[in-house]
Amino acid sequence: MRHPPPTDVRSGFVAIVGRPNVGKSTLLNAIIGTKVSITSSRPNTTRFSVRGILHRDGYQAVFVDTPGVHKPRNELGGRLNETAAASLRDVDVAVVVLDATAPVGPGDRRVLGDALGAIARDGDDGTLLVAVNKIDRTGRAAVLDRLAEACREVEAVAPGTLSARAEYFPVSARTEEGLAPLLDAVLAALPEGPPYFPSDAVSDLPEAVAVAELVREQLLVRAREELPHSLACVVTEWEWPRIRVEILVERESQKAIVIGTGGSVLKAVGTAVRAQLEAGAYLELFVRVEPRWQQRRDALDRLGY
Numbered sequence: 682m683r684h685p686p687p688t689d690v691r692s693g694f695v696a697i698v699g700r701p702n703v704g705k706s707t708l709l710n711a712i713i714g715t716k717v718s719i720t721s722s723r724p725n726t727t728r729f730s731v732r733g734i735l736h737r738d739g740y741q742a743v744f745v746d747t748p749g750v751h752k753p754r755n756e757l758g759g760r761l762n763e764t765a766a767a768s769l770r771d772v773d774v775a776v777v778v779l780d781a782t783a784p785v786g787p788g789d790r791r792v793l794g795d796a797l798g799a800i801a802r803d804g805d806d807g808t809l810l811v812a813v814n815k816i817d818r819t820g821r822a823a824v825l826d827r828l829a830e831a832c833r834e835v836e837a838v839a840p841g842t843l844s845a846r847a848e849y850f851p852v853s854a855r856t857e858e859g860l861a862p863l864l865d866a867v868l869a870a871l872p873e874g875p876p877y878f879p880s881d882a883v884s885d886l887p888e889a890v891a892v893a894e895l896v897r898e899q900l901l902v903r904a905r906e907e908l909p910h911s912l913a914c915v916v917t918e919w920e921w922p923r924i925r926v927e928i929l930v931e932r933e934s935q936k937a938i939v940i941g942t943g944g945s946v947l948k949a950v951g952t953a954v955r956a957q958l959e960a961g962a963y964l965e966l967f968v969r970v971e972p973r974w975q976q977r978r979d980a981l982d983r984l985g986y
Contacts, residue, residue, distance in 0.1 A: 691871040692741040693773030698765055698796060700788035701725050701749030703778045704814040708854035709733045709746040712864060717884040718746045719898035725749055725910065726901060728761060728986060729894075730768050732885045734878045740868045741876040745772070757910075757975040760986050769799035774808045774870045776863075781815045781823060781851070785830040790838075793831075797839045808870035809847040811835070812863055817853040824851050889916035889924075890985070895957055896926050896966065899950040900939065911935055913974060913984055918965075924958075925965040929974055929984075936968050 697705045701724035709718050713733040719726060731746040747768045748761035769775060775796040779789055793811075800807030813827045828849050836844045848866055852859035878885065886894075893914040900912055911931045918925035930936050940947055947966050955964050974980040 690739050690741060690874070690876060691868065692874045692876050693743070693871040694771070695742050695744045695774040695776060695867055696747060696768040696772045696796075697744055697776045697778060698747050698769065698792050699749060699778035700786075700792060703749070703780045704854045705749070705778050706731075706746050708776075708778060708812065708814060708852070709744050711854045711857050711860060712744060713883055715883055717886070719894045719901075721898060721901040723901050723904070725758075725761060726898070728757075728764075729886070729890065730764055734882050734884065735864075736876075736880055737868060740871060741878065742867055742871060743877055755975045756978060757981060757986060760981060764986075766795060769795060772799070772807070773872055774810060774867050775800060776810045776812055776867070778812045778814050779827060779831055781813045781827045782819045785827065785834055789831075790834055793834050794838050797835065797844075801839065808866075809835070810863065810866055810870075811847060811849045813849065813851050814854055816851045817856045817858065889919055892916055892924060892954070892958065892964075893926055895954045896928065896950060899953045900928065900946075902953075903946055903949065904938075908935055908938060910975065912939070915984055922961045923963045923965065925967065928966060928968045929971045930968065931970065931972055931974060933970055936970050939968050 697709055699705050702722070706718040706720045706727050709731070710716050710720065713735055717733040718731040725748060727746055727748050733744045733746065735742045735744065745768045747765040749765070777792055777796050779785060796809055800809050811831045813824060813831060816824050828851060831849060835847050850859055850863040850866070852863055893916050897912055897914040904912065913929040915927050916924060917927045928939060930939055947968070951964050951966055955962055958964070971980060
């Protein structure tokens with residue numbers, strides 16, 4: 682006899698938002714305790730809304746990692762911003778991530794404004810938490826400055842009771858310093874309700890998408906400056922143990938860089954990705970030139986952006 686899932690728990694959705702390179706994906710991975718979102722030093726590494734599911738006794742928090750909010754230069758950039766904005770709809774908690782090593786700028790203000798706007802639309806139910814990340818990379822005075830700046834910006838955007846409800850947390854996603862108080866605040870803000878995912882789920886990202894993202898992550902490690910935004914990866918065949926991943930670039934010169942001398946780059950990427958897959962996986966990598974795919978709606982639709 683199957684029993685219904687327990688309902689005497691707190692559960693909800695938590696959007697992690699911020700401008701590029703503030704450490705959103707690293708923060709998500711640290712919170713979940715395993716890798717659910719790829720990371721790199723390149724801006725706009727995250728292109729999908731990646732959900733990481735945290736299970737605690739009596740709680741289930743579904744964290745949503747989002748693309749960095751930025752000034753778009755092409756159709757892809759516009760879609761990434763739309764993905765980030767959509768993640769704020771119908772969430773219970775918004776975690777805005779700021780960079781402790783840099784002053785609060787226009788991009789941060791835009792994200793704070795979007796988050797506060799979403800919470801205001803939800804009435805009394807939404808919660809804003811501001812995480813000032815990378816405190817391990819700067820001094821105490823700079824961290825205090827960032828916290829004070831964030832507080833002033835929130836008050837300027839939403840004076841009164843809404844800004845008074847915001848909470849601020851200095852954290853390091855890399856060392857996990859300060860994560861416990863942030864996580865306690867997230868869980869405390871979740872409403873009562875049934876869990877959304879099984880107790881063993883850590884992510885809802887389809888397996889084929891996850892593998893394609895692992896390939897792109899390894900390419901970003903080895904990519905030259907002109908390549909990161911021109912790379913896209915998609916699984917075109919999956920018949921276990923054989924997995925075929927197609928790597929798209931926009932120019933022939935980029936194709937040569939991705940392949941490397943004697944196939945050296947592709948070989949290194951394949952080795953690194955296979956080490957993260959189930960034993961026995963046979964990974965095939967192919968590079969194809971698709972001119973201006975970042976500008977073309979048909980290409981973006983096909984790639985799932």
